Amino acid sequence: MPETNGHNGQPPAGGANSGGDGNGGGGKLANVIAGAKAVHAKAHEELKETLKAPEKTDVWKSVLRVKHDETPRSRALGVLSNVFLHLHPAKINRDAVAYKYTWGMGGMTFYVYITLVFTGTLLMFYYHPSKVVAFRDILYLENDVPFGKLLRNMHRWGAHLMVIMVELHMFRVFLTGSYKKPREFNWVVGVLLLVLTLLLSFTGYLLPDDQLGFWAVTVGTNMARATPLLGHAGPFGPQLGMTPFNDVRFGLLGGSIVDSNALLRAYIWHCVAIPIIASLFMIVHFWRVRKDGGISGPAPVQLEREMKEPRKL
Amino acid sequence: MDLHQLWTILSTPDNVPIVLLLFVVPFYTWYGLRQAFANDRLIAELEANPEMAKTHHRKVQPYKQGWAKEVHVWPYLLRIEFLAAIIVTVILIVWSITLNAPLEEPSNPTLTMNPSKAPWYFLGLQEMLVYFDPWMAGVVMPSLIIIGLMAIPYIDANPLGNGYYTFKQRKFSILTFIFGFIVLWVSMIVIGTLIRGPGWMWFWPGTTWDHNRLIFEVNRDLPDIFGITGRIGKIVFGAIVIALYVAAAALLIHKLITRTEFNRKIYKRMSVLQYVVMQTFLVIMLSLPVKILARQLFRIKYVWVTPWFNI
Numbered sequence: 001m002p003e004t005n006g007h008n009g010q011p012p013a014g015g016a017n018s019g020g021d022g023n024g025g026g027g028k029l030a031n032v033i034a035g036a037k038a039v040h041a042k043a044h045e046e047l048k049e050t051l052k053a054p055e056k057t058d059v060w061k062s063v064l065r066v067k068h069d070e071t072p073r074s075r076a077l078g079v080l081s082n083v084f085l086h087l088h089p090a091k092i093n094r095d096a097v098a099y100k101y102t103w104g105m106g107g108m109t110f111y112v113y114i115t116l117v118f119t120g121t122l123l124m125f126y127y128h129p130s131k132v133v134a135f136r137d138i139l140y141l142e143n144d145v146p147f148g149k150l151l152r153n154m155h156r157w158g159a160h161l162m163v164i165m166v167e168l169h170m171f172r173v174f175l176t177g178s179y180k181k182p183r184e185f186n187w188v189v190g191v192l193l194l195v196l197t198l199l200l201s202f203t204g205y206l207l208p209d210d211q212l213g214f215w216a217v218t219v220g221t222n223m224a225r226a227t228p229l230l231g232h233a234g235p236f237g238p239q240l241g242m243t244p245f246n247d248v249r250f251g252l253l254g255g256s257i258v259d260s261n262a263l264l265r266a267y268i269w270h271c272v273a274i275p276i277i278a279s280l281f282m283i284v285h286f287w288r289v290r291k292d293g294g295i296s297g298p299a300p301v302q303l304e305r306e307m308k309e310p311r312k313l
Numbered sequence: 314m315d316l317h318q319l320w321t322i323l324s325t326p327d328n329v330p331i332v333l334l335l336f337v338v339p340f341y342t343w344y345g346l347r348q349a350f351a352n353d354r355l356i357a358e359l360e361a362n363p364e365m366a367k368t369h370h371r372k373v374q375p376y377k378q379g380w381a382k383e384v385h386v387w388p389y390l391l392r393i394e395f396l397a398a399i400i401v402t403v404i405l406i407v408w409s410i411t412l413n414a415p416l417e418e419p420s421n422p423t424l425t426m427n428p429s430k431a432p433w434y435f436l437g438l439q440e441m442l443v444y445f446d447p448w449m450a451g452v453v454m455p456s457l458i459i460i461g462l463m464a465i466p467y468i469d470a471n472p473l474g475n476g477y478y479t480f481k482q483r484k485f486s487i488l489t490f491i492f493g494f495i496v497l498w499v500s501m502i503v504i505g506t507l508i509r510g511p512g513w514m515w516f517w518p519g520t521t522w523d524h525n526r527l528i529f530e531v532n533r534d535l536p537d538i539f540g541i542t543g544r545i546g547k548i549v550f551g552a553i554v555i556a557l558y559v560a561a562a563a564l565l566i567h568k569l570i571t572r573t574e575f576n577r578k579i580y581k582r583m584s585v586l587q588y589v590v591m592q593t594f595l596v597i598m599l600s601l602p603v604k605i606l607a608r609q610l611f612r613i614k615y616v617w618v619t620p621w622f623n624i
Contacts, residue, residue, distance in 0.1 A: 072385065075385045075387050076385065078387050079385075079386050079387050079391070085386075085387075085391065088386045088390065088391070089386060090385065090386060091383040091384065091385055091386060092383060092384060092386050092389070092390055093382070093383060094380070094381065094382060094383060094384045095372060095374040097384060097389050097390050097393060098374070099393070100344075100348065101348075101478075103341065103344075104393070104397050107394055107397065108397055108398075108401050111397070111398050111401055112401060112405075115401075115402070115405065135419045135420070138416060139416075142416065149413065150406075150409050150410065152414050153408075153409035153410075153412070153413060153414045154405055154406065154409040155414075156409075156414035156415075157405060157408045157409055157412070157414070158405055160327075160329075160330040160433075161330075161401075161404075161405065163330070163434050164330060164333065164334060164337065167494075168337065168338075168341055171338075171341060171342075171345070171490075171494060172341070172345065174465075174487075174490050175345040175346075175349065175478055175487065175490075176345075176474075176476060176477060176478055177473075177474035177475045177476065177477070177479075177483060178475070178476060179465060179466040179469075180466065180469065180472065180474075180475040180476075181466075181472070181475070183466070184466035184467060185466075187463070187465065187466045188463045188466070191459060191462045191463045192463075194462075195459055198434055198435070201432060201434065202432060202435070205432050208416060209419065209420050210415075210416050210417040210418060210419060210420055211417035211418050211419070211420055211421060211424070211426055212327070212415055212416075212417045212426070213420070214420030214421075214422070215425065215426045215429040215430075216429070216430065216431050216432055218429070219429055219430070219431050219439065220431050220435060222447070222451075223438075223447050223450070223451025223452060224451070224452070225447075226446065226447035226448040226451055226452060227448065227452045228448050228452065228453065228622075231448070231452075233447070233448075234447075234448045234452070235448055235621050235622035236621055236622075239621075257422065258420075258422070296475070296476040297476030297477050298372055298374060298476065298477050299475065299476030299477050300370065300371030300372055300477075301352055301355060301356050301359070301371045301372070301477055301479070302472075302473050302474075302475070302482075303356065303359055303360055303366060304360065304473065304482070304575065305360075307472055307473065307578075308472065310470065310582040
């Protein structure tokens, strides 16, 4: 009996039980101890093997799916068969990995976006989008929540950093002419992402419900009342029946002034709607980078005399 | 010289990104243009020497016969991405430890902030409010900026400079973008952040923000300067002035587009639609500095006065 127990890898307790319900006596006890020692030795052996070559265990294989070794094929598979890394190609233009060409702004923007989603989610645990408690929640966050101040600071500065990085990314893409054929449409998606980034930052501005955010959003949304045709103070707005209570600004704020409805709307746009829309556009953006032939360069320079004739419309 | 005032403005937490922008934008402009000039030297060399052009690898990056054109993403790219992520994290955490996010008093609709400023990335638009009515500065112009940016790939008929830095082969487009991005967008953000004070008045850096300051400046409408008083007269006069501006600006832009031999070549490749769209956006973009000059030099408020809108 002890042998079978050891063979199955059962804990020694099983052996002790089977000993306890039997005849009793010194011989039995010695058997149990010997069995336990055998199990222990076997477990030790198995553990040693696992530590020596963890990649050979079933658990490891089930997680990573493919074998990894020092071959070029394996390196490529390591990227291509990984859900987080498969955005990358297996190989890339040797000069494109230098920081000089890309400035790394697109990738860093995405990374900052991820940190913003992370810190933002944590902030949501402490924040109620209600005029009564919103400001007090920020005070609570700053003074009582462990690392709450750091969390809010990281979210704030991360947002500013993201806006700067997006603009620099666009600058680089323009300077390298990367919007040219076949990447025209991806530039359009990029412009939309820039707008969404600005909107994300702007909707977040109101949420602390302090004077800074309140007046910034008041100034910002006051422009909406001057929208041509759709605003009550814009050209041809009054002629079309626009009033402060039915125009586009009313729709943005959920009221005619920046108040509790505006706070709730800003919160939902900021935390749910725009992140989802932006994520969708990011998926398209990254997908198109790959489908349009990967990153644009550094490409070999073209000469003027090699310009091809324009295609006919 | 009020250094304390200057420090107050520069060290306001939400202004720190602008201070960062003041360093980062010139740096990356230099960084990009330096590579552009390096490529331009190579291009000039290859243009002059067709034999060399046939065999050259056509990059300024180091090159040796037999080097693989591509490298593995793992580890050559992923290690850089990992490093970049760590560096950004460190910067963000250090920045967050050393500088607190701003938090003012609880919002109070009865107490207006003076100056009451939009977030820094919209300060260019807020600065535009000085020169245009809100429907222009706040709605039409931003929409046109977005649409105009989206149109860029479709109106740029120049096939050169695709995937490498160059200045010589894309002078017009690069100068236009730098004009729009740095001269208009970034510098107006800087003006809105660092120079505009209480009452949105102009305070040079180092002067004290005087909340009681009054400026006695009478802004005039252009029709009034010419003594036109009737409603119809003003509408017609404004329309004529705007038409004249559009014609003059379009002519100037056309001259710029067809100035050099190379530019004329590109111009010939453009379709009529491409040309018209490009002219439209450039004429509207140019109207901003023109209006700024008209206001700053001649105190002109509106050019076209109508009962429905003013420009």
